Amino acid sequence: MVSHDDDDDRSQQFPTKISYGRYSSSFTRPGISLDLPCCSYDHVRTTIISHSVKFCLNALLSYQNHCIHDYLLQTGDYLNAHLDYYRNLQKMSTILPLILCSLLFLNLQTSISTDTLKPTESFVDGFTLISSNQRFEFGFFSLGNSSSRDLYLGIWYYNLPFTVVWLANRNNPIRDSFGEISLKENGTLFLYSRSKGIVWSTDNITITSSFTPVLQLLDSGNLVIRDDGRNKTIFWESFDFPTDTLLPDLKLGSKLYVGLHRFLRSWKSNEDPSEGAYSFGLEPPEAPQLVLRSGSRKLSRWGPFDGTLFSGGTSLTSSPLFQNFYASNSEEVYFKYELLDESILSRLVISPTGLLQYFTWRVNSSKEWNLLITFNSDPCDNYAKCGPYGSCYSLSSCKCLSGFTPDSPRDWGLFSYSGGCRRKHELSCGHGDGFVKYNALKFPDNPVVWGNYTNHDCEVKCLKNCSCMAYANVNVYGNGSRCVGWIGDLVDLKYLPNGGEQIYIRMAHTEIKSIADAKRKRSTVKIVSVVTVIVVLLLSGGAIWYLSWIIRHRRTDQIGRSSKAQQSGSFQYIDDNQDSGCQLPLYDLETICLACNNFSERNKIGQGGFGSVYKGELANGQEIAVKRLVEKSLQGVEELKNEIILIAKLQHRNLVKLLGCCIEGEETMLVYEYLPNKSLNNFIYDKPTRKLLTWRKRYHIIKGIARGLLYLHQDSRLRIIHRDLKTSNILLDSELNPKISDFGIARIFGTDQIQDMTKRIIGTYGYMSPEYAMNGHYSVKSDVYSFGVIVLEIISGQKNWAFHHPDHDLNLLGHAWMLWNKRRPSEILDPTVIEPSYGNQIIRCIHVALLCVQQYPEDRPKMSTVYAMLSYENMELPEPKEPGF
Known part of the structure; x- marks a missing residue:
């Protein structure tokens, strides 16, 4: 173990600086102690090489008697030294370190730019393996924000912004800043620290003497222990133990023959790679579905597999960039994807907040990772959002299936759908129950695979089971249709107009009869309607043509007269x-x-x-x-x-x-x-266009809106309350200067008037203040509330009422308030904004917005105060209170 004497302040000789890897060190004349146990030459040599150059140079310049004695006795092949030289060692102190360093660097060069580690070789912090295609790198690293410099062993992208894709010791970091790995002759890989001993290891691997194990980083980013012989047999691989990242060719699912289940687990936070709350994987093997969980609670689900895609997972389908694969056999059940474009790097990551995000990087042209898809961004992907027999439609709305009605109409009226729906007519098992076909649906959860039956046999099997509520024929294993049934209530349904499934749902005899009668009536109405339309068209065709001819010629005459009048300057x-x-x-x-x-x-x-x-x-x-x-x-x-x-x-x-x-x-x-950039909502809610809004532009827009409101409330000849301030009423000119529009429901206040009341509440929910939405009271503070909502939407790029988060059902205001209380307000920032130099300004804008959306109008600041808060960074701000809504 090398120790440094920080108190040695003796004057330096040999002021030379040497750099290697991530280390840089100045070495001086002897004066730093070397605390090494007496040991063999191989041990000393390995210890010196294993440390960073900074440590080993200090060791070479510090030659305590007993260790140097052992060292010189056993280095005949390297220095041809003799114990007698030790007596004259002080005389050659300026030469010996140079000789030893030369030998050291000859050894070091054998470990540089390789993708393979052998059992006889040592590997410590500062050394890395680099895949042969120079896409991935394996070694030790510390996270930038770690104050204790915890060491992790992992894999990251080579020559790209530091992005970790796999960790060995994510839950057990090395805290003494020294790590070493060793590959044993039996194929087991060990990770050591100075204080703890063994920190992590692979499973025990039994290798016969005919095999020679090596550790290799493959071009795919897979770290493997394999045989160094011709057959390249793999004994262990990191792809069997993924962390939070799904790389191309990494399989999610189960190795049935060894009982291994592969799934992704999020980081605890962006600074803490230990296991977080969220997981994503393929489960269960009998009827595989892709499931996102928080702990044991399901957050989102896609499946089962229907031969082409996982039911409901339209965003998980293959594309020109990648192709999905699903396989199910006696040995394993897995899902993976392969890249179709070699110039693209990609990764699917489960974020610390539970988002499934697919990133791409175009080699030789990209400067940052591009977020291509967030798979669980649709509110309808929230598990069981609409409850039993409720189907989620676009814009997060729910509808009961035909033949069902809301279980609690009051809750549904309040947009609370989790209670689901109940049948209009109760089932009577064995007395005329039947099945009605529904189209364009995502399959419900908890499917049971019964076997290879025809559609008729599948119906009979389900009908015999009074608990069976639905059935379908599904290519669940990708090798032919199977009869799949659903026992109990049907949950987690979603309407899919493009790419939905067919499912047969059990109905009471009375309901089936009423549906059949309704179909007959609709058919009759259609026939009568078609005949009527044809007759009307035939009788009216001539008249319609004649009227259109008259209108066309009359308008031409009017336009001619108008043009003359305008040219003469008549207004x-x-x-x-x-x-x-x-x-x-x-x-x-x-x-x-x-x-x-x-x-x-x-x-x-x-x-x-x-x-x-x-x-x-x-x-x-x-x-x-x-x-x-x-x-x-x-x-x-x-x-x-x-x-x-x-x-x-x-x-x-x-x-x-x-x-x-x-x-x-x-x-x-x-x-x-005419304003060419239309309204603000066309920018901030659209992923491609909101990337154009840098933080400086967003801040410019926020202050412009504040100036406009300040003019309406205070500086104009009249005091005006807008009452319908929202992003679609903020127009942008060619230079993205904001302009407030649409004064249709605005009101003029007298000089001394504070508030007014109306029974006709007109505006847009999500932007209306609580006192106006519930009681009809409005004032200048109502506009201040709307302004606060707009500021949060500009910062986050999200709509208040359409906001979705996997952990809670709060709207954007509630989410911002929660993050503020957790002292993490910056997490609300639109991820397309990467400008850390404006961090304080961004947090200040969030602070001001939360002051504007406080529940009670008397707590909200006036627009003059708001504008001052935005303009003067040194102005002290009060702590916000809980928002309304």
Whole structure:
């Protein structure tokens, strides 16, 4: 063991610096003690080589009597030395270290840039094995944030940003900063530390004398112990003991003949690689499914296998990048994937938060790992989200299967679906029960494989069992269909319009009869409808053609007249009686029709409850956005007039500019400036486009929205409450400057007015403050609440009400509050934002957002205070209280 005397402050001789691997050390004249036991030459030689160069150089320069005596007696082949030389050793102190170092580095060079370790060779911290294709590296490492410098033995990508793919001692790190591995003649690999002795080892391997074991890092990233002979027999491999990463060709599943089950287990945290709460694997062997768990609790499930994919796992299907494989036989059941493009590196990782994420790296071009897919990002992948007999649809909504009704209509009305559904008609086993075919569903959980039956025989077998609720014929092993049944309630159903399964569900005789009657009625209605439509078309065809001809020619004449009027500079204005100084251009219908290409679908750029938004271009080349209200719009004439009056009075760089309006006949339209980047929600919720939003741009948008609200609440001629502030109402110009729009339900407050009340609650849930949503009370603090929600959405790239997390059912506000209390607020940050230099600014924005979304309006800051908090980093912020909702 080498010890360093830190108190030796004697003047240095030989001020030379040597670097090797991850170590760099300056060595000086003797003065550092070497505490080695008397030992054989091989032991001394191995000890010196096994330590880092820093330690061994100190050892060479420190020659205590008894160890050097043994060393010189046994190094005749290397130095041809004799014990007599020891008496003159002090005289040659400047030469001997150089000779020993030369011999040492000859030894070191035999271990550099190799992928293989033999039983006679030693391997310590600082040495690595590198696969022959130079894709993977094996050795010791410490995590950057580890204050104690715990040592781990593992595999990572070579010449890439440090990314670990496998660990040997994940639950038992070496804490004394010294690690060594040794491959024994019997093929067993041992990991030693200085203090603990054996830290980790492979299973005992029995190898006959005819085999010579070697440790090798393969091009696949698989670390194997194999025979060094011709047959290359593998005795042990790291792919049988994966950690949190699934590499190409690594098999998840069971080796049935040895009782080995291979699955992924997450890290405890990004800084702690010990086993975390989440696991992902193939289970059970009888009807294999891919299952994500937190402890023993199922979080998500895909399966069983149907011959092509795992039921419900549409994102797990093969692609141009990779191909999936599933096999089931008497020896093993496994799932794996193979890469189809050799220029791509890929890995499937289960994150410390339970996300299944598939990353890719394009060799020679990528600068960072690209997150291609998060497999459990769909809220419908939450296990049993809709309860028994409930099927999850898009946007996380649930519906009962036909023939079933919500078990608790009250809970379903509150969007709590876990109670599931119950039958409209109870079963009567043996008295007319039958089966109804359902299409486009994910198979329910807990399948039982009965064997190779025809569809009819499978139905009979299920019908005889009163507990059997459904059956299907499934290619569950990939080698032909099997009869699969489901005993008990059907849970974890999901509607899959593309790629769903057929399943036959047990129904009472009464229900089957009512379904058959309904089908007959629908068929009759279809026949009558088709005949009626044909007759109407034949009788009306001529009239329709004639009317369209008249309309087309009349519109052409109107557009011609409009063009002449516009060229002559003729405009009308709408005048607000409340302020005679406020006038807006009143465009005629023909001008707007011409600008918007008769409101063609190609010009449509938006859709809402009020109607549609179209892009247009006036005769002078100015681009416009036209908000066209439909007859049954949620925004009526009063709201339209309100919006015209308000925006006409407001002038600010962070408010959208109203150019004019058109009120003619049944047509009511507003004409705005056209903003090419549309609304904020088109950026932050879309994975490809939100990568364009760096933190600086997001911060710029946040402050711009705050400036606009500050103007509305305080700096304009009127105090205005927006009441419907959300990301779709924040428009972005060509330079991503935010502009607040849509003032249809905004309200003007008097100078001394604090709040108001309405019985007509209009807005968007998820952005509405609690007092407004529940009681109709609104004030400037209502807008502050909406602003806080928007800030959290900009930071995270997630929608508040559509937010999903595998560990809980909280929305985005609740998740942010939970992380704040755990002192981990930065975890809410969009993973596409990698700018650590702005860490304090990001956390400050989260802090401000949480202050804005506090439950009670009196606790929320005013917009003037909010803007100051965002602008002045030294301004002290109070601790936030729990959010509303």
